[in-house]
Amino acid sequence: MSRQANRGTESKKMSSELFTLTYGALVTQLCKDYENDEDVNKQLDKMGYNIGVRLIEDFLARSNVGRCHDFRETADVIAKVAFKMYLGITPSITNWSPAGDEFSLILENNPLVDFVELPDNHSSLIYSNLLCGVLRGALEMVQMAVEAKFVQDTLKGDGVTEIRMRFIRRIEDNLPAGEE
Amino acid sequence: MAVCVAVIAKENYPLYIRSVPTENELKFHYMVHTSLDVVDEKISAMGKALVDQRELYLGLLYPTEDYKVYGYVTNSRVKFVMVVDSSNTALRDNEIRSMFRKLHSSYTDVMCNPFYNPGDCIQSRAFDSMVTSMMIQVC
Numbered sequence: 001m002s003r004q005a006n007r008g009t010e011s012k013k014m015s016s017e018l019f020t021l022t023y024g025a026l027v028t029q030l031c032k033d034y035e036n037d038e039d040v041n042k043q044l045d046k047m048g049y050n051i052g053v054r055l056i057e058d059f060l061a062r063s064n065v066g067r068c069h070d071f072r073e074t075a076d077v078i079a080k081v082a083f084k085m086y087l088g089i090t091p092s093i094t095n096w097s098p099a100g101d102e103f104s105l106i107l108e109n110n111p112l113v114d115f116v117e118l119p120d121n122h123s124s125l126i127y128s129n130l131l132c133g134v135l136r137g138a139l140e141m142v143q144m145a146v147e148a149k150f151v152q153d154t155l156k157g158d159g160v161t162e163i164r165m166r167f168i169r170r171i172e173d174n175l176p177a178g179e180e
Numbered sequence: 181m182a183v184c185v186a187v188i189a190k191e192n193y194p195l196y197i198r199s200v201p202t203e204n205e206l207k208f209h210y211m212v213h214t215s216l217d218v219v220d221e222k223i224s225a226m227g228k229a230l231v232d233q234r235e236l237y238l239g240l241l242y243p244t245e246d247y248k249v250y251g252y253v254t255n256s257r258v259k260f261v262m263v264v265d266s267s268n269t270a271l272r273d274n275e276i277r278s279m280f281r282k283l284h285s286s287y288t289d290v291m292c293n294p295f296y297n298p299g300d301c302i303q304s305r306a307f308d309s310m311v312t313s314m315m316i317q318v319c
Contacts, residue, residue, distance in 0.1 A: 017292070024294025115292035117304050122295070 020114045037125040048133020056138040107161040118155045143171045184208040184263035185311050196302040212261045215241045215249045252280040286310045
């Protein structure tokens with residue numbers, strides 16, 4: 001694989017089914033390994049965080065976006081460039097808080113959940129929680145502490161999937177807070 | 181239009197069976213059970229030809245006085261059996277075929293659900309509602 005060579009030019013095509021099934025296998029394995037859904041959610045978030053802190057480098061190298069001047073610009077880049085690049089979807093940005101430090105990403109269709117139906121005994125599982133971790137990890141690497149969480153999920157019967165993002169603070173020192 | 185829909189695993193145990201609630205359920209279970217012999221017969225009789233043509237639809241398995249039983253078998257030997265009212269003459273082979281195809285693609289989605297373990301009973305709501313839509317179309 002000559003990934004390094006064509007980074008920055010075109011994005012690779014891969015089967016979305018393979019991707020969806022791989023993620024499904026990952027989540028169900030976690031469900032088997034951990035007793036309760038809370039732990040699985042936490043684990044997914046942690047895994048996402050670890051992906052995010054690496055993915056941001058790839059993202060910056062490939063996308064050529066510059067430094068964002070405010071949180072609104074960041075939101076635009078996340079929705080229109082990052083989600084497009086990695087998941088092939090463009091979520092819409094809505095529900096800005098008056099202070100401009102909170103917004104919602106609305107995902108019309110979430111490629112992670114294509115075939116999924118949550119069984120009744122996993123009602124508190126946040127299936128796509130990995131995404132929140134990725135967002136948190138990636139933004140942390142560019143000196144932004146954010147909180148991301150799902151507030152609506154199509155798996156739980158909502159019409160759309162909504163990720164609520166909240167800006168906490170700028171991280172002054174360039175060292176990321178250690179995560180085990 | 182269908183009065184009973186059943187999905188039978190490779191090892192001939194039911195994964196899913198549903199019939200219209202008004203009628204005698206056991207009768208349909210019995211009917212589907214009996215039809216499995218015919219399915220096996222058909223598969224072994226034209227097994228070779230079936231594979232060659234990639235024809236999954238088995239056609240009419242057997243008619244009874246009131247009902248017709250149709251069969252469909254996937255390449256992984258999962259069987260779909262559908263019982264329809266024989267008074268419904270408007271239902272042609274082509275429609276049955278497309279109903280089976282719909283059933284097949286819905287079954288595929290169930291299989292792709294990471295929370296479904298192959299071999300378990302099908303409890304998917306999406307599959308359930310798809311079968312319901314097949315049942316009430318005409319009834």
